[in-house]
Amino acid sequence: MSKYCIGLLGFMLFQLSCKHVQEPSTTRTNASPDALPNIVIFYVDDLGYGDLGVYGAQGVSTPNVDKLAANGVVFTDAHSTSATCTPSRYSLLTGQYAFRNNASVLPGDAPLIIDPGLETLPKMLKRSGYRTGVVGKWHLGLGNGDVDWNTTIKPGPYETGFDYSFLIPATGDRVPSVYVENDRVVGLNKREAPLEVNYSRKIGNLPDGMQNPELLRQPADPEHSNTVVNGISRIGFMTGGASAYWNDEDFADVLTAKADTFISEKAEQPFFLFFSFHDIHVPRLPHPRFQGKSSMGPRGDAIVQMDWITGKVIESLKQKNLLENTLIIFTSDNGPVLNDGYEDQAVELLGEHKPGGIYRGGKYSAFEAGTRVPTIVYWEGKAIPGVNDALISQVDLYASLANLTASPLQKGEAIDSKDLSEVLLGKSNVGRSVMVEESFTLALRNKNWKFIDAMPGKKGLPTFIARKGIEDGASHEMQLYNLSLDPSEQINIAKDHPELVKTLKSKLDSIKAV
Ligand code: NG6
Numbered sequence: 001m002s003k004y005c006i007g008l009l010g011f012m013l014f015q016l017s018c019k020h021v022q023e024p025s026t027t028r029t030n031a032s033p034d035a036l037p038n039i040v041i042f043y044v045d046d047l048g049y050g051d052l053g054v055y056g057a058q059g060v061s062t063p064n065v066d067k068l069a070a071n072g073v074v075f076t077d078a079h080s081t082s083a084t085c086t087p088s089r090y091s092l093l094t095g096q097y098a099f100r101n102n103a104s105v106l107p108g109d110a111p112l113i114i115d116p117g118l119e120t121l122p123k124m125l126k127r128s129g130y131r132t133g134v135v136g137k138w139h140l141g142l143g144n145g146d147v148d149w150n151t152t153i154k155p156g157p158y159e160t161g162f163d164y165s166f167l168i169p170a171t172g173d174r175v176p177s178v179y180v181e182n183d184r185v186v187g188l189n190k191r192e193a194p195l196e197v198n199y200s201r202k203i204g205n206l207p208d209g210m211q212n213p214e215l216l217r218q219p220a221d222p223e224h225s226n227t228v229v230n231g232i233s234r235i236g237f238m239t240g241g242a243s244a245y246w247n248d249e250d251f252a253d254v255l256t257a258k259a260d261t262f263i264s265e266k267a268e269q270p271f272f273l274f275f276s277f278h279d280i281h282v283p284r285l286p287h288p289r290f291q292g293k294s295s296m297g298p299r300g301d302a303i304v305q306m307d308w309i310t311g312k313v314i315e316s317l318k319q320k321n322l323l324e325n326t327l328i329i330f331t332s333d334n335g336p337v338l339n340d341g342y343e344d345q346a347v348e349l350l351g352e353h354k355p356g357g358i359y360r361g362g363k364y365s366a367f368e369a370g371t372r373v374p375t376i377v378y379w380e381g382k383a384i385p386g387v388n389d390a391l392i393s394q395v396d397l398y399a400s401l402a403n404l405t406a407s408p409l410q411k412g413e414a415i416d417s418k419d420l421s422e423v424l425l426g427k428s429n430v431g432r433s434v435m436v437e438e439s440f441t442l443a444l445r446n447k448n449w450k451f452i453d454a455m456p457g458k459k460g461l462p463t464f465i466a467r468k469g470i471e472d473g474a475s476h477e478m479q480l481y482n483l484s485l486d487p488s489e490q491i492n493i494a495k496d497h498p499e500l501v502k503t504l505k506s507k508l509d510s511i512k513a514v
């Protein structure tokens with residue numbers, strides 16, 4: 001039993017048994033096609049390692065996710081591929097590290113960054129007969145550039161392999177503040193008020209946060225001070241389309257209803273649902289029934305809302321007798337952040353809560369809390385409940401799910417993805433020995449060594465990083481940490497281990513060169 005396992009147990013709200021796990025078997029699972037499980041990926045936005053009850057949260061409780069954890073595999077060293085959203089999502093869906101496509105946080109009018117010719121996780125599952133759907137935040141771009149929001153919006157999720165989509169197109173803090181269902185803006189009256197979006201200059205007459213701060217429910221930084229919708233200023237400008245604007249407080253109910261409908265259709269076919277939360281990203285505006293339900297203000301209340309949504313979707317599965325054959329993966333796209341553009345008291349009301357647990361950094365950071373995220377796998381009768389300290393990456397979900405659904409991978413497909421299906425099911429704790437972590441720089445995990453590549457001049461860092469005191473973890477010097485002795489990455493020992501640094505740097509370079 002590892003010390004992470006013991007440490008985690010110490011934090012738990014309830015007893016989980018830390019089961020002994022065996023070495024991985026070399027045989028493939030080879031599920032028979034008629035027993036294919038439904039698959040739900042719950043993908044939370046900006047949820048940190050320490051943000052759930054089961055991972056030691058203070059000031060907020062998450063009973064629904066904790067229940068899933070009590071009956072599932074709880075990972076202590078599982079990672080999103082990147083410390084920000086777009087690259088993590090790119091990797092999850094393509095099985096490739098996002099640096100191969102220079103993927104970084106996208107504006108709301110960016111073109112689709114997944115080449116429609118590329119194989120993807122949903123396309124792979126479709127090859128095995130799955131019906132596929134995505135509900136929630138997309139943030140992978142739409143269209144080919146210069147998207148016209150008043151007509152069919154293509155390419156998008158459909159070309160990426162999703163039969164059904166209901167989207168927040170980019171993020172809650174970016175325009176357009178409208179839902180897109182399949183390839184159309186929902187509720188748009190394009191004749192009366194065509195919708196236009198611009199990320200370089202103000203268009204139309206809607207108020208903006210800079211000129212009309214008195215309209216704002218949450219004061220915002222300059223980057224988030226463009227068009228005001230629902231009393232919240234956003235990134236980017238928008239005009240027209242008023243009949244289609246979302247109400248942020250309704251996200252929980254709207255998205256769970258869409259998930260429920262998707263789950264209900266075509267019982268004869270297995271489904272894959274990518275449920276992509278808006279919570280707990282900014283702007284944090286949970287429904288009034290969740291307001292004040294934590295001691296941490298809107299950020300904590302958004303965690304409560306996220307937990308409710310998770311419970312609600314699981315309840316839908318249960319009611320339809322689908323839960324027993326549904327593989328559930330619950331995780332987050334990157335680590336935690338407090339002030340990410342809006343004054344919502346996330347810093348002031350934090351109390352004893354540690355969003356990144358014992359880990360250093362958070363969203364945007366090369367340190368561990370940037371990518372080490374809560375991860376739970378549940379599959380009744382198939383996944384063995386317990387705590388698992390294997391090193392795994394979300395890029396591995398592709399090959400692992402391919403194995404679990406007996407879908408052979410084609411040549412060149414999901415090149416960075418490793419089949420860790422035995423680990424996911426809690427049957428092995430032997431994960432990766434080597435894994436890339438992306439942030440403004442690249443880092444390499446080799447077992448418990450952590451190498452962070454130098455970033456000369458910190459070129460490319462956005463100005464808000466320094467302004468908000470966000471710990472990016474990048475340095476003009478190479479960094480090396482021994483996570484066995486120093487899990488919080490306090491002491492850079494690169495100078496004491498020049499040979500190891502050289503080896504890890506060349507390992508990273510060779511992965512980059514693939
Ligand atoms: C940043 C935004 C931040 C958030 C992030 C994307 C500024 C100052 N900050 O650029 O608020 O939107 O992008 O978050 O503009 S993510 O979770 O989708 O990666």
Ligand code: CA
Nearest residue numbers: 045046085333
């Ligand atoms: Ca995110």
